[in-house]
Amino acid sequence: MRAIVIVLFLAGIAPAASAQSSVFGSRGLGLPSRSVSAHGWGLSGAGALFDPESNQNPAALARLLTVTATFQIVPEWRTVETPAGKESTRLTQFPLFSVGGPLKSTFLGLGVSMGSYTSRDFQLVSTHSEDIRGVPVEVIDTLTSRGGMNDIRVAASYLLGPRVDVGAAFHIITGVNRLDQARVFSDTSFLPSRQSSEISYNGVGFSLGAIFRPSSRLSLAATVRSDGKATVDRDSSRAFSVDLPFTFGAGLQFHPSAKLMTSAQATYKTWSGANSDLLEQGGAGAKNTVELAGGIEFTSDPRRPWRRPIRFGARYTQLPFLLTTGGDQPTEYSVSIGTGARFAAQRGGVDLALEHNWRKLGSAYSESGWLLVFGVSLRPALQQP
Amino acid sequence: MIVPDPRTVLLRSALMVGILGASLSGCRDELTTPADCPALCPGGQQPVQELVLPATLNMDTSYFGYVGPGIGPSLRISNGLPASEDRALTVFLPRPDSITVNDTARAIVRLDSAAISLTLQKRDTLVTGLKLFIYSLPTDLDTNTTFADVDPQFIAANLIDSIVVPDSLKAGTLRAVISGVDTIRLKPDSIGRIGIGVTITANAPTGIRIASIAATGSPNLTSYFRVNLPSDTTKAKQTLVRFPQFNTFVSQNPAVSDLDLLPVGGAPSARALLRFALPVAIRDSVTILRATLEMTPDVTIHGLPNDPATLQAFGAIGDLGAKSPIISSGNTIATTTIDDGTSSTVSIDITRLVRIWQGSTGVPQLVFLAISPEAASFTSPVFRSTRSASGAPQVRITYYQQFPFERP
Numbered sequence: 001m002r003a004i005v006i007v008l009f010l011a012g013i014a015p016a017a018s019a020q021s022s023v024f025g026s027r028g029l030g031l032p033s034r035s036v037s038a039h040g041w042g043l044s045g046a047g048a049l050f051d052p053e054s055n056q057n058p059a060a061l062a063r064l065l066t067v068t069a070t071f072q073i074v075p076e077w078r079t080v081e082t083p084a085g086k087e088s089t090r091l092t093q094f095p096l097f098s099v100g101g102p103l104k105s106t107f108l109g110l111g112v113s114m115g116s117y118t119s120r121d122f123q124l125v126s127t128h129s130e131d132i133r134g135v136p137v138e139v140i141d142t143l144t145s146r147g148g149m150n151d152i153r154v155a156a157s158y159l160l161g162p163r164v165d166v167g168a169a170f171h172i173i174t175g176v177n178r179l180d181q182a183r184v185f186s187d188t189s190f191l192p193s194r195q196s197s198e199i200s201y202n203g204v205g206f207s208l209g210a211i212f213r214p215s216s217r218l219s220l221a222a223t224v225r226s227d228g229k230a231t232v233d234r235d236s237s238r239a240f241s242v243d244l245p246f247t248f249g250a251g252l253q254f255h256p257s258a259k260l261m262t263s264a265q266a267t268y269k270t271w272s273g274a275n276s277d278l279l280e281q282g283g284a285g286a287k288n289t290v291e292l293a294g295g296i297e298f299t300s301d302p303r304r305p306w307r308r309p310i311r312f313g314a315r316y317t318q319l320p321f322l323l324t325t326g327g328d329q330p331t332e333y334s335v336s337i338g339t340g341a342r343f344a345a346q347r348g349g350v351d352l353a354l355e356h357n358w359r360k361l362g363s364a365y366s367e368s369g370w371l372l373v374f375g376v377s378l379r380p381a382l383q384q385p
Numbered sequence: 386m387i388v389p390d391p392r393t394v395l396l397r398s399a400l401m402v403g404i405l406g407a408s409l410s411g412c413r414d415e416l417t418t419p420a421d422c423p424a425l426c427p428g429g430q431q432p433v434q435e436l437v438l439p440a441t442l443n444m445d446t447s448y449f450g451y452v453g454p455g456i457g458p459s460l461r462i463s464n465g466l467p468a469s470e471d472r473a474l475t476v477f478l479p480r481p482d483s484i485t486v487n488d489t490a491r492a493i494v495r496l497d498s499a500a501i502s503l504t505l506q507k508r509d510t511l512v513t514g515l516k517l518f519i520y521s522l523p524t525d526l527d528t529n530t531t532f533a534d535v536d537p538q539f540i541a542a543n544l545i546d547s548i549v550v551p552d553s554l555k556a557g558t559l560r561a562v563i564s565g566v567d568t569i570r571l572k573p574d575s576i577g578r579i580g581i582g583v584t585i586t587a588n589a590p591t592g593i594r595i596a597s598i599a600a601t602g603s604p605n606l607t608s609y610f611r612v613n614l615p616s617d618t619t620k621a622k623q624t625l626v627r628f629p630q631f632n633t634f635v636s637q638n639p640a641v642s643d644l645d646l647l648p649v650g651g652a653p654s655a656r657a658l659l660r661f662a663l664p665v666a667i668r669d670s671v672t673i674l675r676a677t678l679e680m681t682p683d684v685t686i687h688g689l690p691n692d693p694a695t696l697q698a699f700g701a702i703g704d705l706g707a708k709s710p711i712i713s714s715g716n717t718i719a720t721t722t723i724d725d726g727t728s729s730t731v732s733i734d735i736t737r738l739v740r741i742w743q744g745s746t747g748v749p750q751l752v753f754l755a756i757s758p759e760a761a762s763f764t765s766p767v768f769r770s771t772r773s774a775s776g777a778p779q780v781r782i783t784y785y786q787q788f789p790f791e792r793p
Contacts, residue, residue, distance in 0.1 A: 023418050026425050028793050085419035092414065124420035132433050132783060141430060144416070181428070181788040185674070190783065191736050193672040197790035232791060239791035283427070283793035321793075323424040365424070 022367060023080055024330050024359050026122050027284050028321025029201075029230075029242065029274070030148045030177075033116035035096050038072050038351035038375020042338015043295025044313025047263035049221035049251035050211060052111070053098060053377065055153050056249060056267075057209035057223045058167030061109035062157035067101030070377040078369035084126065091121060100155070101381075107159040109167075117149040120177045138186035143179070149201045149230070150175040163213045171205035173230055173244065203230030203244060219253040221265070240281050243273035245288075245320075258302035267291040271320035284322040287329050291317035295336075306349065311338040323361060330361040338373070349377040428792045431785040433674065436667060440778040442771045444660040447647050448707035452760035453528060454652035455633035458600035459506055459761035461652075462517075462583050462634065465590030468687040468725070468763040470637035472535060472582055473595060476524050477606045477627040479577035484612060486620055491612035497622075498564035498609045499571055501546070501581065504602030505556050507594040507692040514588035515550040519561055521572045522580040532635040539584055545570045558602065559595075578630065579606060592689045592763055598629045605629075640765060645772045646683050650694065650756030650765035657754040657768065658706070659778050661742075668743050671784040676739035677732045678719070678752060680768040681776030685728040688764030693722040695757040696731060696766070700738045704749040711753055717741060720757070723764055730776075731766070739782065 025031030036045045037053035048054040052064045074093040079086065093116075100111025123144045129136050152174065157167030177199040184192040205227035212220045227244035251265030271286045279285050295313035299305040312335075319330040338353030353373035360366045422430055454461075460473035483492045501519055508515060520543040522535060546561040563570060573579050581604075585593060596602040606627045614621040640651050647657040659678075667673070678698060688694055698719040701709035712718075721733040735752060742750045756762050769776035 023420070023425055026420075026427055080418045082419055082421055082425060084421040084425075087418050088415075089418060090415050121414075121416060122418060123416035124418055124425050126420040126422050126426060126430070128422070128430060130433050133435065133781070139430075139433070141426075142417075143420075143426070143428065179790045181790070183672075183674075183785075189734065190674040191740075193674060193785075195672060195788045195790075197788070199791055234791040242793075278793045281791065281793055282429075282789070284424075327424075 022078070022119075022359060023082060023122060023124070023365065024319050024321070024323070024361070024367070025119050025148075026124060026145070027323055028278055028286055030118035030120035030321075032118050032269075032289070032320060033095060033148075035113070035115035035151065037070055037096065037098075038338070038353055038373045039311075039340060041355060041373040041375075042311030042313060042336055042340070042351065042353035043263055043297060044293045044315035044334055044336045044355070046265055046293040046295030046313050046315070047251070047253060047297075049209070049223060049249055049265050050219060050253050050263070052100060052109070055096065055098060055113040055115055055151070055155070057211070057221055058111075058153075058155035058169035058207055059157050059165040059209035059211045059221070059223070061100050061111045061155055061167055062107070062159045062165040062211075064101050064109055064111075066379045066382040067099070068377055068379050069099045070375060071097045072373060072375040074371055074373050076369055076371045078367055080367040081365070083364050109157040111153070111155045113153045113155070115151050115153070117151040117173055117175070120145045120148040132187075132190065135187070137190065140184050142182045144182075145177060145179050147177040148175055149173055165211040167209045169207045171207065171225070171227065173203035173205060173227060174201060176200045197235055199239070200233045201230050202233070203228055205244065207247070217255045221249075221251045223247070223249045240277060242277040245269040245271045245273055259299050261297045261299075262295070263297075264294045269320065274320075278321075279325065284325045284327070286320045286322065287318070289318040289320045291315070306340060306342045306346070308339050308341055311353070312336070319359065323365065328362060330359055330365070332357055332359045334358070345382070347379050347382050349379070351375040351377070428789045431788055433783060433785050436664070436782045436784070438661055438663065438780045438782060440771050441660045441662050445647060445658065445770050445778060446644070447642070447649065447655045447657045449642060449655045450653045451656055451755070452652070452654040453633070454635070454760055455597055455631070456599060457652065457654075457760035458597055458758050459594035460583075460597045460632060460634045461592060461594055461636075461761065461763060462585050463592030463689075463763065464585050464587065466592040466687075466689065466763065467590070468592070468689065468765075470532070471592065471634045472532065472539065472584055473632070473634045474522060474526050474530065474535060474580070474582050475604045475629045475632040476526050476578055476580045477604075478630045480573060480579070480608060480625060480627055481577060484623060484625065486612055486614055486623065487617075491614055493610050494613050495611045496568045496608060497611065498562060499568055500563070500607045501561045502605050502607065503548075503559045503583065504596035504600075505550065505554065505559055505593060506596055506600070507689065508550070508555065509591045509690045509692065510555055511691060512587045512589045512591040513552045514586075515552070515591070515593070516586050517548040517550065517559060518584045518586070519545045519547065520582045520584070521545050521570060522582045524574040524578040524580040526580055526631060526633070528633065530633065530635060532637045535582055535635060536637075539582060545581065579627075594689070594692070594761060597761070598632050603629055604632065640767075643767075645770060647680075647754075647768040647770045647778070648765060649696065649754045649768065650759070650762060652760040654756065654760045655765075658709070659752045659754070660704070661750045661752070661780060663739070663742050663750050667782065667784065670787050672787070673736060673740050673743065673782060673784045675734065675783040676736045677781045678735045679779050679781060680731045680733070680754070680766075682728055682731065683767045683769050683773070683776075685726060686723055686764060686766040688723065688725040688762065690725045692763065693724045694762040694764035695720050696723050696733055697755050697757050698733050698735050698738065699753040699755070700741065701749055701751055701753060704751055709749075709751065709753065712748075723766060725764070727766075731768070735780065739780065
């Protein structure tokens with residue numbers, strides 16, 4: 001019953017979900033989000049394919065011992081530099097909610113999650129001069145965007161044996177992007193103007209995943225995901241449709257000792273499938289992306305690995321959406337540190353992570369940010385051994 | 386039971402407070418980033434465009450008779466002014482033969498003195514030596530009285546008094562006091578009414594506006610007299626103030642209407658009605674930044690120097706011709722001032738009005754033009770119409786197209 005209440009609670013606040021704010025999210029479909037738990041964020045996402053609280057691999061659900069609900073709050077502080085100037089931004093995100101657990105007396109695990117797929121949270125201010133009625137007038141445009149695409153996942157996993165877990169998931173890709181364009185003029189005889197619109201997205205996808213444990217120290221994971229096509233509507237009228245990527249991910253976890261765990265993973269997404277659709281609509285295009293992440297988790301007490309472990313991670317990724325047609329692809333680097341603890345007989349837990357990241361395109365566009373990831377997990381039905 | 390180390394508890398508490406504080410400080414989003422285009426401008430920059438929309442052919446006209454002279458807030462008086470030659474006329478309410486004092490009607494036995502007050506509203510402050518002359522006139526004045534009817538009576542034999550207006554006085558009360566034997570110059574009719582006419586002189590041709598019965602400070606006649614009350618000399622002295630029963634002004638050369646032109650103003654006042662047909666593309670899907678109505682004067686506009694008139698543009702909630710009910714909402718009423726001697730195009734910003742023509746509001750695409758103060762200003766422009774060889778009314782619309790929000 002309590003689990004249901006939690007699910008309803010999460011469903012109620014789910015529409016607030018969003019992801020990172022970035023000028024690199026202003027083009028294409030936005031900035032791709034990371035559906036990673038706070039625990040995984042401390043490893044820079046390196047262990048996400050094995051993490052049942054992240055939604056990157058449906059097979060990972062199989063190892064949940066009890067119904068578990070998680071959500072995150074992620075305040076972000078960022079400094080953005082473009083040829084037009086430098087500015088600091090801040091934003092609070094709620095990037096992932098998930099509920100999952102084992103189905104009693106079976107080898108099945110089930111889970112529902114809602115996370116951000118891409119984020120289009122930005123506010124861009126640009127100025128230019130234009131000859132109006134024969135006189136140069138300064139025009140100030142402000143484009144504000146909130147929202148983006150969300151990923152609702154319904155997943156199931158199955159323990160094929162002590163060494164192999166498999167899973168599959170169905171994804172509903174949806175979301176609304178509210179845009180507002182305001183224009184003011186240095187000559188106040190021209191009235192300020194404001195236009196607004198809602199862009200909505202709809203699509204479906206599916207994913208498959210597997211985790212293989214050849215030894216007690218080594219685990220391997222793989223996932224593949226197809227998101228098909230998304231339709232894009234402007235104020236309820238069909239605008240266009242766009243191909244979403246295939247995702248291929250692979251990862252490994254290795255325990256050199258009982259206190260140390262290392263993780264690494266690589267993800268490849270075929271965003272170039274969206275390139276022609278975006279160019280057709282006047283966009284700048286898209287390219288495939290590679291993401292690499294590595295992390296280490298040190299636990300002082302192997303019998304209680306949840307008791308203030310120390311996590312480190314580093315990550316590199318390419319960003320799919322170009323700022324100019326035929327231009328270079330933006331990149332992102334990040335490092336993170338994290339820890340966590342459980343309380344109330346492990347029924348409650350918090351995980352913390354601090355990430356510093358840098359995004360860059362050539363020497364003209366760059367941004368760096370600090371993200372404080374605060375994750376809460378609840379296991380109301382956990383039975384003590 | 387394990388008792389936690391107080392330092393550990395303190396450290397944990399500080400950590401949680403720090404995390405909570407950091408989280409809350411990020412709750413107020415600030416996303417503004419400087420952008421350069423085209424790289425960071427999804428949707429691009431919509432160029433500002435312009436459209437010149439002429440008034441619909443033969444659907445523009447002027448209607449007359451809205452506000453008559455004397456109904457407006459001012460009475461015009463002028464002498465040699467190019468705009469017009471005017472005289473102000475007033476008939477005061479009847480002064481009775483007797484008044485009630487100590488519950489008894491007592492006959493007025495003697496008029497000691499009288500004061501005629503006028504309120505100067507506007508003058509050309511650059512013209513000096515202004516002097517008002519008040520003449521006694523018959524009391525049978527009405528709306529049919531013409532300049533020619535009364536002008537011969539502005540003679541010395543009918544002069545009641547004159548008022549020298551200080552050059553420093555821009556506006557205020559002017560008072561003429563008549564006392565003693567001069568009171569016979571006030572010539573009441575059989576029922577006690579007194580009619581007056583006012584002219585001016587100055588060191589140069591000029592005009593003034595004085596308050597009418599419709600405004601604060603209308604002309605008034607104060608009589609100081611004695612009644613038949615020998616027993617009480619104090620109460621025998623009485624005062625009576627009479628306000629106008631009728632007031633107007635007459636012009637030497639009233640405007641002659643030309644149906645091929647668009648006169649605005651005058652007295653009785655004229656209003657011009659212009660109709661437009663906004664293209665569908667403008668009506669449905671652009672953002673209008675500025676819309677300027679451009680009117681071309683047919684001849685140089687004359688008025689009282691240093692007393693500009695206001696040209697007002699109204700919308701209407703229905704097109705019923707001369708009786709179209711105007712939209713009185715303040716922010717759709719557009720105004721511009723017209724100075725004496727204007728001969729170039731008169732522009733009036735009607736952006737907010739044109740904006741309400743957009744969409745499916747059903748508001749007719751028309752503009753009413755009127756002069757303010759109506760039937761009181763010396764300024765009465767005559768504009769060219771769609772029937773004129775050139776200079777037809779037009780609206781210059783500056784706009785930009787809908788922003789392509791869907792462009793990725």
